[in-house]
């Protein structure tokens with residue numbers, strides 16, 4: 001069992017302290033507010049949270065949980081510190097780091113007095129890059145030690161929801177952490193062992209980003225549900241029932257599908273149906289700022305790809321994929337077709353490898369909108385072999401992922417510009433001749 005100090009007896013700190021003590025760890029909670037310290041030592045909860053008081057009472061009585069205003073003694077008695085202080089908005093909306101910076105200084109000064117290895121893990125919500133750019137330099141300067149060697153460092157975001165925080169602790173939907181040293185990483189594994197959720201170990205800045213992504217996503221979900229509810233109401237439909245039924249589909253609608261950063265959405269349904277819903281909402285005088293912005297954002301993604309191609313040297317483009325997704329010949333509202341036609345109108349010489357569309361043309365199949373004329377002379381632009389496409393191009397533009405094209409494209413990326421909208425190889429990152437739309 002670990003010996004853990006927790007800075008900040010707020011919503012996050014006190015719940016963590018209570019649950020970790022309940023799990024058998026020895027926990028010393030620290031706060032600058034003596035009233036909170038006194039309350040905790042009396043086994044009383046400083047916040048209202050279901051199920052918290054019995055955990056505090058039991059573990060204070062057992063001697064596993066105590067509180068102090070003295071950081072040095074807490075650090076001296078423990079091997080691992082969680083920083084759970086607040087990060088309120090600054091006046092311009094930026095993350096406020098004053099409490100985190102002070103906590104890092106306090107912890108580092110105490111580590112300086114220790115002869116044994118100590119790990120410092122931040123749980124406060126901080127924007128990507130804060131650990132590397134702010135916390136670690138402060139910790140190193142104030143301790144006189146090197147991070148990762150003289151002391152351990154990690155970032156371990158908290159995803160609890162107030163009101164169900166204890167249950168969220170024991171039944172988490174997501175566990176994420178990053179550490180710069182193996183000791184800290186192992187401690188975080190040990191603490192989470194036994195929970196019914198896998199640990200996602202990621203780089204520290206990625207963990208910082210995941211926390212913001214999680215909260216932004218939650219915000220989008222709420223806004224989306226509200227907008228649907230507003231339209232449903234205007235139509236006399238129970239919006240809560242609509243979403244309840246939708247969310248009963250945990251196979252597709254609530255799954256990771258559609259949750260992969262990349263190129264714009266398209267096809268014959270999504271853009272059309274979003275437009276229709278907005279139109280309906282307009283008729284009922286319901287405003288839909290979120291749905292409006294979804295389409296604006298989608299159009300922006302096409303422009304982004306266009307700029308990427310324009311920034312690459314050369315005038316001849318070899319495009320992989322033209323239909324709205326791999327494996328279909330459907331060109332209706334394909335954002336790739338839109339992109340191709342824009343590039344052609346700007347004077348680029350563009351050829352296309354898309355086996356699905358080639359097959360459709362070869363078999364003279366109809367009904368999928370292939371003849372809609374968005375891409376001028378598409379039939380003449382199609383090439384049957386990926387090698388032929390690569391050979392004749394200055395710029396390779398990858399819109400859809402076809403397995404047989406992956407190896408030739410990754411090889412070609414050492415000599416030709418590759419603009420990748422689908423991430424053909426998860427290892428590739430922008431730099432040199434390679435440009436990915438989101439990575």
Ligand code: NAD
Nearest residue numbers: 008009010011012031032084085086087099103124125158
């Ligand atoms: P809070 O304001 O309730 O608690 C912070 C505590 O830290 C306060 O008691 C304060 O006195 C104390 N503190 C400040 N400086 C200190 C220092 N130098 N040493 C010791 N104690 C100090 O904050 P919270 O709601 O628990 O949130 C903490 C962090 O966790 C924030 O970054 C927040 O964004 C994040 N978070 C919050 C929740 C939530 O639901 N509240 C969930 C996940 C993450």
